[in-house]
Amino acid sequence: MLHDALIAPFTDFAFMRRALAAVIALALGGGPIGVFLMLRRMSLVGDAMAHAILPGAAIGFLLSGLNLLAMTAGGLIAGFAVALLAGLVSRGTGLKEDASLATFYLTSLALGVTIVSVKGTNVDLLHVLFGNILALDDQTLLLVAINATITLLVLAVIYRPLVVESVDPLFLRTVSRAGAPAHLAFLALIVVNLVSGFQALGTLLAVGLMILPASIARFWSRDITPMICIAVPTAVLSGYAGLVLSFQTRIPSGPAIILVAAALYGFSVLFGSVGGLVRQLFPARHLEA
Amino acid sequence: MRLRLWLCLVLAVTASPLQAAERLNVVASFSILGDLVRQIGGDSVNLTTLVGANSDVHVYTPTPADAKTVADARVLVINGLGLEGWLPRLLQSSGSKAQTVVATAGIVPLKLGSDADPHAWQSVANAKIYVANIRDALMSADPADAEIFRARTNRYLDELDALDAEVREAIAKIPPERRRVISTHDAFGYFAAAYGIAFIAPLGVSTESEPSARDIAKIIAQVRSAKIPAVFLENISDDRLVGRIAAETGATLGGTLFSDSLTSEKGDAPTYIAMVRHNIKALTGALGR
Numbered sequence: 071m072l073h074d075a076l077i078a079p080f081t082d083f084a085f086m087r088r089a090l091a092a093v094i095a096l097a098l099g100g101g102p103i104g105v106f107l108m109l110r111r112m113s114l115v116g117d118a119m120a121h122a123i124l125p126g127a128a129i130g131f132l133l134s135g136l137n138l139l140a141m142t143a144g145g146l147i148a149g150f151a152v153a154l155l156a157g158l159v160s161r162g163t164g165l166k167e168d169a170s171l172a173t174f175y176l177t178s179l180a181l182g183v184t185i186v187s188v189k190g191t192n193v194d195l196l197h198v199l200f201g202n203i204l205a206l207d208d209q210t211l212l213l214v215a216i217n218a219t220i221t222l223l224v225l226a227v228i229y230r231p232l233v234v235e236s237v238d239p240l241f242l243r244t245v246s247r248a249g250a251p252a253h254l255a256f257l258a259l260i261v262v263n264l265v266s267g268f269q270a271l272g273t274l275l276a277v278g279l280m281i282l283p284a285s286i287a288r289f290w291s292r293d294i295t296p297m298i299c300i301a302v303p304t305a306v307l308s309g310y311a312g313l314v315l316s317f318q319t320r321i322p323s324g325p326a327i328i329l330v331a332a333a334l335y336g337f338s339v340l341f342g343s344v345g346g347l348v349r350q351l352f353p354a355r356h357l358e359a
Numbered sequence: 360m361r362l363r364l365w366l367c368l369v370l371a372v373t374a375s376p377l378q379a380a381e382r383l384n385v386v387a388s389f390s391i392l393g394d395l396v397r398q399i400g401g402d403s404v405n406l407t408t409l410v411g412a413n414s415d416v417h418v419y420t421p422t423p424a425d426a427k428t429v430a431d432a433r434v435l436v437i438n439g440l441g442l443e444g445w446l447p448r449l450l451q452s453s454g455s456k457a458q459t460v461v462a463t464a465g466i467v468p469l470k471l472g473s474d475a476d477p478h479a480w481q482s483v484a485n486a487k488i489y490v491a492n493i494r495d496a497l498m499s500a501d502p503a504d505a506e507i508f509r510a511r512t513n514r515y516l517d518e519l520d521a522l523d524a525e526v527r528e529a530i531a532k533i534p535p536e537r538r539r540v541i542s543t544h545d546a547f548g549y550f551a552a553a554y555g556i557a558f559i560a561p562l563g564v565s566t567e568s569e570p571s572a573r574d575i576a577k578i579i580a581q582v583r584s585a586k587i588p589a590v591f592l593e594n595i596s597d598d599r600l601v602g603r604i605a606a607e608t609g610a611t612l613g614g615t616l617f618s619d620s621l622t623s624e625k626g627d628a629p630t631y632i633a634m635v636r637h638n639i640k641a642l643t644g645a646l647g648r
Contacts, residue, residue, distance in 0.1 A: 083576055084607050187422075204575050205599040207606070315573040323572050 079317045093309030099218035101117025101302035104284030109236040116277035122152040122175040149261035228252040283329040289342025387418040392622040426453040431509030442477035460496040462489040483523040499510040522566035546618035582608040589613040589645035
């Protein structure tokens with residue numbers, strides 16, 4: 071009975087196994103990035119980026135029609151351009167990162183809409199570009215996996231400067247020049263993760279599996295490393311439970327996964343050991359020496 | 360200076376309809392109707408098609424240019440049966456005095472759920488009714504060219520009769536137990552009813568709704584147990600999901616069927632007759648083995 075409900079969907083159907091593999095890969099790459107995004111107060115960057123890639127996708131579409139590879143490549147380039155320009159502007163001037171990003175992504179969106187309508191076509195490009203987790207072919211699965219690998223390797227290299235900069239940027243500036251390159255590498259990682267995530271899984275999942283587990287982890291730890299160690303399994307758990315829910319109930323898979331994560335978030339807000347509401351109402355006794 | 364420029368512009372805009380006044384201004388709502396009007400009207404009408412090749416008429420958003428086109432039209436040819444949901448508002452806002460021709464008038468609609476199925480042109484017998492309706496409208500709007508319209512229509516009706524016979528002959532060669540396919544949306548109800556091929560659609564009527572894992576699993580189980588031999592794609596919707604279903608069940612990927620839209624001149628289905636021929640070739644190719 072329990073086997074039928076929880077395991078049989080995955081043994082009977084290859085598309086469920088593929089979806090699960092994609093969710094795990096996404097969790098491995100997106101979990102740590104989400105934690106850093108949250109600590110740097112950039113949690114809404116993902117949604118902005120979803121619009122910023124439109125002109126790239128549109129140009130890819132103009133050059134080679136409904137070709138996913140060309141549209142994804144275009145999206146990546148547009149995403150990089152927006153992220154890097156926004157990063158450079160906020161580094162070089164006093165403008166805050168979110169403000170400069172908002173400016174660039176709105177410009178990018180306007181450019182994209184213009185390009186699409188000049189061509190006069192009526193195919194909803196973003197609709198085509200954003201994939202579905204139930205329809206993964208070998209190519210996209212490989213893309214998500216490669217992406218998670220690159221993310222983890224690059225994060226391993228820039229981990230120290232990134233952590234220090236998230237906590238105390240002024241200190242980092244006095245002892246090292248690694249801050250700016252680490253920040254730009256991090257922005258590039260966000261773009262890679264989001265764009266490949268959009269293509270494979272759709273906007274909701276790509277952004278949601280990055281941000282929600284990070285916010286959940288915040289309620290269970292104060293330190294970055296344990297936070298990442300909590301965020302990744304949380305994302306995997308949400309993905310698995312969401313897929314089972316979608317299989318058993320008819321809720322579309324993307325929303326199902328995010329709803330499970332949201333339920334975990336609600337639980338954490340109430341009962342989390344760091345700043346959870348219940349814990350604030352009934353504080354533990356202070357340790358005495 | 361600027362005022363004079365504006366004046367020129369206004370004059371140019373108001374002057375242009377006068378020059379084209381000898382030829383009847385006809386507007387067709389989408390590419391298939393456009394082709395039918397062209398076959399009947401030929402060079403005697405000035406034809407504009409609102410939703411062009413390879414675009415989805417279900418989700419079209421009209422532009423200001425469309426409003427102007429509709430306002431200038433003498434005859435507006437629409438499919439009716441709820442296909443052009445965006446059209447009544449366009450008609451109202453443009454203040455058009457065009458005579459509206461519902462091409463499906465006189466066809467008994469099939470039901471899709473509780474609504475009428477608008478894709479009536481997929482049966483050649485219905486296309487002949489479309490043609491007769493369009494002929495009558497053109498003849499009454501432009502009596503001077505009535506004989507030309509009548510002659511062209513008779514020639515075209517003969518072609519459609521030949522086409523209908525061709526389709527029936529091709530289907531007769533497919534073994535009855537293999538006359539079953541999967542396609543991306545329920546656009547082939549009339550084709551199925553007229554020619555006896557069962558179409559099973561993964562997503563239901565609309566191209567918009569997102570499937571749940573359960574829906575996909577049900578289709579895969581259905582394809583496996585009913586031994587459905589082939590899976591088809593459409594020219595206007597995302598094909599990844601259907602591709603996945605084919606990969607998982609071992610059904611043949613039968614190529615692209617054209618349902619709601621013709622292709623451009625260079626494509627496989629630039630006219631209605633070419634579209635039906637293309638579809639029947641794809642069907643017999645995948646099922647006939």
